[in-house]
Amino acid sequence: MKLRARTSPKNEISTASLPDIVFMLLIFFMVSTVFKESSGIPVILPQAKEIQKIETKRLIRYIYVSGAGDVILDDVPVTNQLESVSAGFIEKRQKEPRIIVSMRADKRAPMGTILEVQQELRKANALNLNYSTSGGGTQ
């Protein structure tokens, strides 16, 4: 008996639209990427329950306070010259007036320093403040 040679049906997936799909994904990630301006310092954030998420990531500017009370703005320690905090934020507000200041302070940071930083923020009229916390918390 003679076996007929099987003609394999063409079952390739068309790849013509592949670049389009990939470009679409690419555009999404390009738009949603925000590059960090400063790397900051590692801090242990306090925990809280009643927290809100900030959706507009582009508007956030960070200020770091370490456990020992060192204040870091844009990767520069400004501990003994807190006036430069208000100067820095006045400049930031000129570029983007709707900024939200996110305070990333360590659990053990002294309140004296934090209140002084807040005074400086008030002077710079940067009034939208966020105490950065991690989730969880009591009750």
Place this chain on the structure above:
Amino acid sequence: MIKKKKSQPSDIPTASTADIAFLLLLFFLVTTTINSDKGIRMVLPEFSEGEAETKQIHKDYLINILVNAEGKVLLNEEEVSLNDVKLKVTERVLKDHQAAIQKTAETYSNVGYLDQKFLKKYSTGKFTKDEEVIKDEYVKNLKLVVSVKVDKNTEYDVYIKVLDQLKQSYAKKISIAEPNV
């Protein structure tokens, strides 16, 4: 004599476009961090030059919270544990609410839901949807101000814990006192 120009095939090979795009895509995938910041939101009061603006608040509408350097909490001259702040403030708000409702009910004793039935229901803590609205409205118009005063050496963690509990209770107006100079 004019030579006939032969049009050359001028196609750019597009076979590698996908590869290039994939490469870019990978780069952005790796550098993107999706997690956004979360925390307790506050709006600071505006800065005023010279003499600080003072506002007199009647002591009936004021809760004073003092936190010392060791993290001990004093609420209206009474020492409370750090985790009881929410309970105490909520209690106070609901007590005020009840008094206000009672007063209204006495004035308009026969109007709609503000009757004895409602007051009885109030003590059980179960509300219908309408009553819930009144309660929310009351809470929104609450005059109660919570003043938080902390020591210079108080730990940030304690402050956040107090603030978190105030946000959880019905107190919406929080005043952060200036540190002593």
